[in-house]
Amino acid sequence: MALSGLFEGYDPGGFFDEAVTSEGAPRDHYEALVRRLEGLTPHHLAERERVRDAAFRSAGITFTVYGEGEGIERTFPMDLVPRIIPAGEWEHLEEGLIQRVTALNRFLDDLYVGDKAVIKDGIVPQWLISSSDGFQRAAHGISVPHGARCLVAGIDLVRDAEGTYRVLEDNLRNPSGVSYVLENRAAMTRVLPRVFDDHLVRPVDHYGPSLLNALRRVSPAGADPEPTVVVLTPGVFNSAYFEHAFLARQMGVELVEGRDLVVDDHVVSMRTTHGLKRVDVIYRRIDDSFLDPVVFRSDSILGVPGVMSAARAGNVTIANAVGNGVADDKAVYAYVPDIIRYYLGAEPILPNVPTYLLWDADQRRHVLDRMDELVVKPVAESGGYGMLIGPSATDAEIAAMCRRVEADPRGYIAQEVVALSRHPTLVDDHLEGRHIDLRPFVLCGDRVEVIPGGLTRVALRKGSLVVNSSQGGGSKDTWVLASPEARTSRGRP
Amino acid sequence: MMPVTRYDVVYRTSIHYDDIVRASQNELRACPASDDHQQVVAYRTTTHPASRVLTYQDYFGTRVDTFGVREPHVLLEISAEASVETFPRALVTVSPRVAELRSPSFRDRYAEYLGRTGHTAWDDDMAEAARRVAAISGDDVVGIVLALHRFAHTSLRYTPGATYIGVDVNEVLAKAQGVCQDYAHLAVALCRSIDIPARYVSGYFFAASESTGEEVDGDVVSVQTHAWFEAAIPGWGWLALDPTNALQVGPRHITIGHGRDYDDVPPIRGVYSGGGRPNTQAGVEIRRQTAVAQQLQAQQ
Amino acid sequence: MLARHAESLFWAGRSIERAESTARMLDVTYHGLLEAMPWEAERSWMDLLKVLWLDRPFAELERGVRAATVSEFLVFDPDNPGAILSSVGQARENSRAARELISSELWEAVNSFHLELRSRNLRADVEARPHELYGFVKRSCQMIAGVAGETMPRDDGWRFLMLGWMLERAEMTCRLLDVRYSQLVTAGATGGFHHWLQTLKSASGSEAFRRRYRASMDPADVVEFLLLSRTFPRSVLFCLASAENGLARLEAGRPTLTRPQRLLGRTRSDLEFLDSHELLEGDLHVFLDQMLNGVRQVAESVALQYFRNAQEHDIHALDPYGPVLELG
Incomplete structure (x- = not known):
């Protein structure tokens, strides 16, 4: 069945296309959406885009782009064509994500409050942990109820040329982007309401209550049965401030800065107009090194002096736990499949992307010879910063990266380029394939829960593989379809 | 019996500020370790102004006394008193290449x-x-x-x-x-x-x-x-x-x-709020117990 | 609520009102002097600076007291934290700091006022069309007040916003009366009713006054109206009573009065039981000064009662290496 209308001339281009088979026919779960879109005219779409822009502006959804002088507030570009994940596929992903985050929590607990069995048993070398910037010795001995050290995890998934989902990287410190998941859905229901009619899309708007519930579950033993939760932000000048405020609003809890909190006798309180009010759980969105100037950077004025001692005394829970960076170190990433096997005695459900460890002389030689075919990433960065994409890099960039790798082999990893799957995306007045990834959000309180879907990021520039918002990426609403059995019991979103 | 030497150690730090400090939060690493070469018999920390001291073992096994003072002050005095026994150490008897x-x-x-x-x-x-x-x-x-x-x-x-x-x-x-x-x-x-x-x-x-x-x-x-x-x-x-x-x-x-x-392992580390600039003075007094006292103790 | 947020809202309210009142007073002074002698003008501008407590910082600049220099100082001088431009900037920063507690509409109103003011050529406006400029400032501030009233829930955040707003307005109405009064004394025309009418106009009160006092030409009536009206929202009594009401709601259920409540109640009753004719026979300036002092004390006690906990974060590392200088 040929494609028409907006799909006129649509070419999967030899990549795995999410919506269209290599023969050019819509995949089953995209059938209804494709038919709807074919019926839209460019004029229609332009109008829908105006509705979208108005929706985002009125919701005040912006992120700050820093250029010269003052930051500029921009709206985050959401493409009008949603991404659809069928029920069966999602079940597989959900299972894999729960498995991975469960193992990572066990790993972190082992390192910080356990007897480091994973090192003693030779699964992960001591030196790898010792040399990780994210390993926080100051977190030694601080436990978290239920071992929920990654209270919120954002696991970046990609699909390769065969359509296999693979984990690209783990974000276990302060993964951001969930506000776009919720806002994209809210905007989408206004922009293309009728498209929802043909689908049974699983809702995402329970994220706020679910997050609050998870945070309450990790409140210290002996805390008030109605524990006080706060969101700790670096302040209005942080580029993710919108999300911090958004989450506080979604949960109905106070959004505080470091200066609003005070530690007295190892108990944390917030300063209110009516005196000090005790705080039980801090959902912090500031980095480890700024959290407590007594034990970390003494020049930090964003943090709370004594908050680490309060956590150690069991008077407050800090989420995500301090020191999670060791587990999302991109060099440790290469060991995650073994970590899963070690703690859970099971094969990883979601495979990694093939990764080369550059301190190994053989692997390094191999990588340095093929720099133009590989992706090289610094181990401790996130957001795509400092990354080299071999096939599109200049000779000078490659030479510079070679020098950096030689100087600090522990500081980088190399990966095979994944031919990321593509998705129909609106370009001017028609649809073209653009590369995408997926960041689902996993919540751990007393149990592990995955929010259906997640943030689909799309590289809006033609041919680009970089989806990060700071690097010209956009996003898509992501629909997980309810399984047919659920059709009778669930209402529409 | 292994010869044992017993010491009484008093570690004192005083921090004078030239203006009022509203609050301070500190970590003290002054307590002797207990290991193959020494054994702590008694240890106590006091602060003035008084504070509730929380004690823990850090990543390297050192005892840390952490405390905060949340009242205006211009002088913070910290003392740590320890009684500790030390033992002789064995000579190295290997010669690795x-x-x-x-x-x-x-x-x-x-x-x-x-x-x-x-x-x-x-x-x-x-x-x-x-x-x-x-x-x-x-x-x-x-x-x-x-x-x-x-x-x-x-x-x-x-x-x-x-x-x-x-x-x-x-x-x-x-x-x-x-x-x-x-x-x-x-x-x-x-x-x-x-x-x-x-x-x-x-x-x-x-x-x-x-x-x-x-x-x-x-x-x-x-x-x-x-x-x-x-x-x-x-x-x-x-x-x-x-x-x-x-x-x-x-x-x-x-x-x-x-x-x-x-x-x-810094002996003291901390931060404070307020206008004052600190002047820190630290000192240690060590007394080795007399042989007689040690014998008496050994008999007990 | 967080002490820091309460403090930000309090100052957001104060700053907006300050910008508006400063514009009003500039407008009155400017237009009151159009036909005056140069030496009268200098005296009047100096008096304006005095009632705003800005005479000293201005004198330090050694610019000469003229309409242009004083107006520029009060409108956009970056070194003057009380200038209209600075006040609006502070209102924006304080709104931003309490962004989560105010409505998006209010934030947008404050933000776009700030941006628009900044984009204007203020030097040219002060020179060529001061009335239009001050009108723009007044309208924008009133618009912000309207948006706030329409979109903010009546919670503690609203109460702190209004508390700052009302205390500042009470102060500013006192100052407006003071500057007008001193001008009249200077001109030797205490009875010049059209001057008082100007005062009423500058407080947007001439129509309300007419309805209340009909054909009265008595200055005492004007003073009474601006100080004691129970219905006119810029009268000092109205402002103090609103502030008092807000304080009471903040402490609903509390068996005793707080210190801010006691201080405010005293100041309000000093005013409320006043006879305006007696006042005009005595020294109005002295009385207004007392009122200003009373309001200032209320503001200070509010800060102590509610914002004391909002401390600036000044964390310093104990010189980590101090004690080891003498390490063994």
Whole structure:
């Protein structure tokens, strides 16, 4: 069945296309959406885009782009064509994500409050942990109820040329982007309401209550049965401030800065107009090194002096736990499949992307010879910063990266380029394939829960593989379809 | 019975501020460790203004006393009193070869103590110096460590007030003067630069009386906290040496704790809020119990 | 609520009102002097600076007291934290700091006022069309007040916003009366009713006054109206009573009065039982000064009662290496 209308001339281009088979026919779960879109005219779409822009502006959804002088507030570009994940596929992903985050929590607990069995048993070398910037010795001995050290995890998934989902990287410190998941859905229901009619899309708007519930579950033993939760932000000048405020609003809890909190006798309180009010759980969105100037950077004025001692005394829970960076170190990433096997005695459900460890002389030689075919990433960065994409890099960039790798082999990893799957995306007045990834959000309180879907990021520039918002990426609403059995019991979103 | 020496140690720090401070939050690392070479009998910390002290063992096994003062003050006094028994240390009875340093399992076991840190970031010149010293000692790791220890001792002139912590270790060597933590950092950097794991140790040292030059039981000796280093010997463990005094560490050394460098075991660290600038004074008094008292104790 | 947020809202309210009142007073002074002698003008501008407590900082600039120099100082001088431009900037920063507690509409209103003011050529406006400029400032501030009233829930955040707003307005109405009064004394025309009418106009009160006092030409009636009206929202009594009401709601259920409540109640009753004719026979300036002092004390006690906990974060590291200088 040929494609028409907006799909006129649509070419999967030899990549795995999410919506269209290599023969050019819509995949089953995209059938209804494709038919709807074919019926839209460019004029229609332009109008829908105006509705979208108005929706985002009125919701005040912006992120700050820093250029010269003052930051500029921009709206985050959401493409009008949603991404659809069928029920069966999602079940597989959900299972894999729960498995991975469960193992990572066990790993972190082992390192910080356990007897480091994973090192003693030779699964992960001591030196790898010792040399990780994210390993926080100051977190030694601080436990978290239920071992929920990654209270919120954002696991970046990609699909390769065969359509296999693979984990690209783990974000276990302060993964951001969930506000776009919720806002994209809210905007989408206004922009293309009728498209929802043909689908049974699983809702995402329970994220706020679910997050609050998870945070309450990790409140210290002996805390008030109605524990006080706060969101700790670096302040209005942080580029993710919108999300911090958004989450506080979604949960109905106070959004505080470091200066609003005070530690007295190892108990944390917030300063209110009516005196000090005790705080039980801090959902912090500031980095480890700024959290407590007594034990970390003494020049930090964003943090709370004594908050680490309060956590150690069991008077407050800090989420995500301090020191999670060791587990999302991109060099440790290469060991995650073994970590899963070690703690859970099971094969990883979601495979990694093939990764080369550059301190190994053989692997390094191999990588340095093929720099133009590989992706090289610094181990401790996130957001795509400092990354080299071999096939599109200049000779000078490659030479510079070679020098950096030689100087600090522990500081980088190399990966095979994944031919990321593509998705129909609106370009001017028609649809073209653009590369995408997926960041689902996993919540751990007393149990592990995955929010259906997640943030689909799309590289809006033609041919680009970089989806990060700071690097010209956009996003898509992501629909997980309810399984047919659920059709009778669930209402529409 | 193993000969035991018992000490009473009093560590005092007072911080005078030149203006009112609203609050302060601090960590104290002053309690002697209990290990194969020493045993703490009693320990107590007090602060003035009073505070609730929370105690924990840090990543390196050092006892930390952490506390906050949340009332306006211009003077904070902290004292830590310890009674501790020290035992003699065994002499090294192995003589591993340099090749054993390269064993992956040895390197991984001591991975924490092989790299550069803020205070031990050696440069090429320092590594070259370490290699020259090592070359004279041949293939014997213990011999190399002892030679590096001597080299650290003879490379610096003991000069109180000559340096501050934070000065680059290469600069310390170039200026050829320093105090105990400079000696310790230098020795650590020298060892690590030729792949010998080494760590920084913070502690107390019962020194000879300044007036008589003798070590007298029952007298109170006023000193400062001290620092030395330990090197990992394949097949043996840590060898502790005091490059400031050119001594093997023995019963007169009382260990507080160890780390990769000073920043892992500072005696005191903290922050405060308010307008004042701090003037910190620290001192240690050590009394070695008399032989009679020790005998009495042994009988009990 | 967080002490810091309460403090930000309090100052957001104050700053907006300050910008508006400063514009009003500039407008009155400017237009009151159009036909005056130069020496009268200098005296009047100096008096304006005095009632705003800005005479000293201005004198330090050594610019000469003229309409242009004083107006520029009060409108956009970056070194004057009380200038209209600075006040609006502070209102924006304080709104931003309490962004989560105010409505998006209010934030947008404050933000776009700030941006628009900044984009204007203020020097040219002050010179060529001061009335239009001050009108723009007044309208924008009133618009912000309207948006706030329409979109903010009546919670503690609203109460702190209004508390700052009302205390500042009470102060500013006192000052407006003071500056007008001193001008009249200077001109030797205490009875010049059209001057008082100007005052009423500058407080947007002439129509309300007419309805209340009909054909009255008595200055005492004007003073009474601006100080004691129970219905006119810029009268000092109205402002103090609103502030008092807000304070009471903040402490609903509390068996005793707080210190801010007691201080405010006293100041309000000093005013409320006043006879305006007696006042005009005595020294109005002295009385207004007392009122200003009373309001200032209320503001200070509010800060102590509610914002004391909002401390600036000044964390200093204990010189980590101090004690080891003498290490063994």
